[in-house]
Amino acid sequence: MKKIVIIDYGLGNLRSVRKGLEHAGASVVISSDPSEIMSADGVIMPGVGAFKDAMKNIAGLLDTIDDYVNSGKPMLGICLGQQILMSRSEEGGETTGLDLIRGEVLRFPHSDLKVPHMGWNSITMNQKHPFFEGIPDNTYVYFVHSFYVDTGEKNTLASCEYGKNFAASIVNDAGNVIGTQFHPEKSGDTGLKMLRNFVAIC
Structure with a gap:
């Protein structure tokens, strides 16, 4: 059984992600312990909240995350967890991200669409x-x-239209770091299939 670690940095939708992964056949650990992260077959970067808070909370794990990603093992960022994979964000004033995938996080432009x-x-x-x-x-x-x-075409796995075309899912150049702006764990059978695919990748 694959061991998946959900990184706990205080801003995650941890329960629903854990439940989805367990349905996908994984052994799930919620932890911020570097040794747990490094021993995982796969890592989930969850997130609900603000970019700046996320980067502040995860500051003590930056070296661990770099080491994990450089090992070639897979990581999946969900929602805010996808956004912090980027180089920077304009949310709450410009803030540097993990820079695992080149690009930036921008607010939807003002329009007739609800934000x-x-x-x-x-x-x-x-x-x-x-x-x-x-x-x-x-x-x-x-x-x-x-x-x-x-982000650029090379790093866009899937796109979505909402007032403008944006990256709904992204990937790093090496292919082992994936992000989804949407929530697989809240996307029914389709999302569960994606989580099964992630576990299989691990």
Whole structure:
């Protein structure tokens, strides 16, 4: 059974992510212990809240995260957990992120659309990746966010349209760090399939 560590840095939707991973057949540990993180087959970076708070809370784990990612093992960032993978964010004043994927986090522009972007929306697959194995194009997933990730085509796995086209899922150059702006753990059978795919990748 694959050991998946959900990093606990005080801003995670930990219970629902844990439940989803357990349904996907993983042995799940919630921890901020560097030794637990380094011994994991896969790591989840969850997150609900503000970018600046997330980076402050996770400051003591920056070296551990770098070492883990450089080992080549997979990491999945969900919602805010995807956003902090980026180089920087404009939320609450410019803040530096983990810089595991090049790009920035921007607020949705003012328009007639409601912000936050909340509810079900479809995603377009931009490129193939094992995380989306068996997931059809234009499938619907669940979003809750006021900021979006802006990155290049090379690092965009899937995109979504909400007033503008934005990266719904991203990947680093090496392919082992994945992010989803949506919540797989709240996206029904489709999201559960993605979590199973992540466990299989591990």
